[in-house]
Amino acid sequence: MxxxxxxxxxxxxxxxxxxxxxxxxxxxxxxxxxxxxxxxxxxxxxxxxxxxxxxxxxxxxxxxxxxxxxxxxVLHARTLEQLDARGLADGLESVGQPLDRLRLFGRLTVDLSTLPSRYRHLLVLxxxxxxxxxxxxxxxxxxxxxxxxxxxxxxxxxxxxxxxxxxxxxxxxxxxxxxxxxxxxxxxxxxxxxxxxxPGRSVIRSVVLADVRLAEQSPSLLTVNAAGDAFAFLAPFGDGYHRVIGWHRGRDVPDGEPLDLAEIKEITRLALGRDFGMHDARWMSRFHSDERQxxxxxxxxxxxxxxxxxxxxxxxxxxxxxxxxxxxxxxxxxxxxxxxxxxxxxxxxxxxxxxxxxxxxxxxxxxxxxxxxAKRPWTLAARGALTAFLGAVGPARRKAAGRLTGIGHRYPAPRGAHPLTGARVPDVDLAGGGRLYEALRGGRFVLITPQPHEAGAGRGDRLAVARWASGRRTTVLVRPDGYAAWAADSADAGGIEAALARHLGPAAPAGCAPGDLR
The missing domain is CATH 3.50.50.60 (FAD/NAD(P)-binding domain)
Structure with a gap:
């Protein structure tokens, strides 16, 4: 289980x-x-x-x-889906900057516009x-x-x-x-x-961050690049400010060392080729980056x-x-x-x-x-080979995008379970004009069936029952976090009730309102 x-x-x-x-x-x-x-x-x-x-x-x-x-x-697609299930995604989208592409290593563009999600972008805010x-x-x-x-x-x-x-x-x-x-x-x-x-270790020290205004035209997407000993991110917030993150291999100083805009501009020039006329930093910070779990x-x-x-x-x-x-x-x-x-x-x-x-x-x-x-010849060659591979092979590029955005993760399922079990369920349309992530609001499971079903009796606090808007025949029980708890290609009332009892507990007895059982 x-x-x-x-x-x-x-x-x-x-x-x-x-x-x-x-x-x-x-x-x-x-x-x-x-x-x-x-x-x-x-x-x-x-x-x-x-x-x-x-x-x-x-x-x-x-x-x-x-x-x-x-x-x-940054908010990625899977997180936006989770926020949508809480009625918050639309409001955040209205104040953030959606970007449907990322540029890595100067020449690899990751296109998010084909993600199998309602949110075919990342949101910078x-x-x-x-x-x-x-x-x-x-x-x-x-x-x-x-x-x-x-x-x-x-x-x-x-x-x-x-x-x-x-x-x-x-x-x-x-x-x-x-x-x-x-x-x-x-x-x-x-x-x-x-x-x-x-356990873990510090990977890079003296990473610098700032939110700045730019005097020159900047890239319209999140940009990641490195050149020589410098590495930088640049992303627009959409409110006139850009977030810049940078690191210089030769500038290994404690977190408390004073930081000024000149240092951030220099790192950006080295990594991205120019500093875009950065000015009016609303905040700056220096930190070290660890890898620990x-x-x-x-x-x-x-x-x-x-x-x-x-x-x-x-x-x-x-x-x-x-x-x-x-x-x-x-x-x-x-x-x-x-x-x-x-x-x-x-x-x-x-x-x-x-x-x-x-x-x-x-x-x-x-x-x-x-x-x-990457600095050594063999690591540079490996980066070039990987960049070329991801640029040329669509399935590999889509898998990488799925992992980066979170929509590619799935959870382990019991042996013999339906292939959907443990998988993220996308925001499918439901009969009557609704959609799954609206039905998930309120923290309930959602049972999606091919035909009308009375399975929700006694569990109204924990379960919403809906039908596919399409002609799909699979019955799926979706957890409150949007992953499939159980699925069957053909399920009778007894099989559905057994699954609900296993995953949601018993129905409330007659005379109690749904959810009153304790």
Missing amino acids: TGTTGPTGNSGTTCGTTGTTGITRTATPASRVLVVGSGPTGLLLAGDLAGAGVPVTVVEKRPHGISNLSRAF PQYEVEKALERRAVEAGAEFRYETELTGLTQDADGVTVEAAGPRGRAETLRAAYVVGADGMRSAVRQAVGLPF APAYRAGRVFLAGDAAHVHTPAGGQGMNTGLQDAANLSWKLAAVATGHADPALLDTYQAERHPVGRAVLRSSGGIVRLAM
């Missing part, structure tokens, strides 16, 4: 309450989840859990309104725009926020987790939760508190997500995206367990599904940097 709910073992008939989304859910204060960190990963988790009626508290050491000076600036949208959603759903509060210790027992924290003005606080999620970045206090290692994303009742679980080079803009996809995978599983609709064993699938993806992202982002910085 991979990425799906198992038998819950629930047989009671107690009825519960209605959550903030209008969907009836069941959760108790003892099922509270504590999320540490209010970056995009933590905010998406908090919004999903609160929307499912699960009590959730977000702990953040920064004051409210003080955003990280973040390096993230500052991370704070993503955070604003996700925070607003979490607050509206009822998530509790505790700013200026820093985790100082953590202990677990059979029933939950006790967290020690220092609140405003150093006031000691003790918080209790059923589960804790560390979404608190590379230097995660949660990861350190549970003793999980973070925790060997486990779970330690008992504690989970890691985003940069707390994995960090890698900024090449390809995959960092924020991978964290948001971690959150989308974990949130519905925590909600199902907290509301009593799933066996806690479901939570083990988070590691099985997301750890391999994190490892793949480390490889791909690191590979881009190493190829860009």
Whole structure:
């Protein structure tokens, strides 16, 4: 069983309450989840859990309104699909800059306009725009926020987790939760508190970043190139500013070394041939880039997500995206367990599904940097051969684009399962004029059938039932994160009910509103 709910073992008939989304859910204060960190990963988790009626508290050491000076600036297609399933993608698209091509190594253009997605592009926008949208959603759903509060210790027992924290003005606080999620970045206090290692190494030091205005015409797409000892990214935000990321092999200095615009311009000139008349930097930063991954994303009742679980080079803009996809995978599983609709064993699938993806992202982002910085004759030859191969072989180029954008990842499936099981389900049209990712809003599973079916009885809080707009004959049960939990080319009512019981738990007894079972 991979990425799906198992038998819950629930047989009671107690009825519960209605959550903030209008969907009836069941959760108790003892099922509270504590999320540490209010970056995009933590905010998406908090919004999903609160929307499912699960009590959730977000702990953040920064004051409210003080955003990280973040390096993230790209949303890829798979992340946009996940945000669409939460009703947020259209708003972000309206303030971001869509780019349907990337230029790598000076001559390889990756065309995203043929992606099998509603979002045939990447979206360039500052991370704070993503955070604003996700925070607003979490607050509206009822998530509790505790700013200026820093985790100082953590202990677990059979029933939950006790967290020690220092609140405003150093006031000691003790918080209790059923589960804790560390979404608190590379230097995660949660990861350190549970003793999980973070093996890896610093790959490049003294990476420089800035958001600048340009006096000259710039490329209209995200550009990545290297020349000699210099390496640079350049991407337009669409608001008159461009994000520039650069590195010079000979400028290996500590993160705290002063940085000025002249250094950024020099690196850009060396890597891209000119600096485009950069001026009016709204912020600049220097950092070092690590490649690290925790060997486990779970330690008992504690989970890691985003940069707390994995960090890698900024090449390809995959960092924020991978964290948001971690959150989308974990949130519905925590909600199902907290509301009593799933066996806690479901939570083990988070590691099985997301750890391999994190490892793949480390490889791909690191590979881009190493190829860009190739200097020896044999590495230059390898880069040229790979560039020529990807430029000439369509399937290889499409596979690379799928991995970069996240839509190419799939999760392992049980032996003998239908080939769709574990695969990402695209945003298909549904009968009646709707589409799948609209039906996923609300955190429910979606059962897509060829013919009308009454399978939703007693599970209205957890399941939407729809029909294909096309003549497709396959029956597919889509998880809340948009992956296929189960599929069959021909399924009768008994087979569908068995699948629903296995993945969603039992239907509510007669006399209880859907979702009231606990």
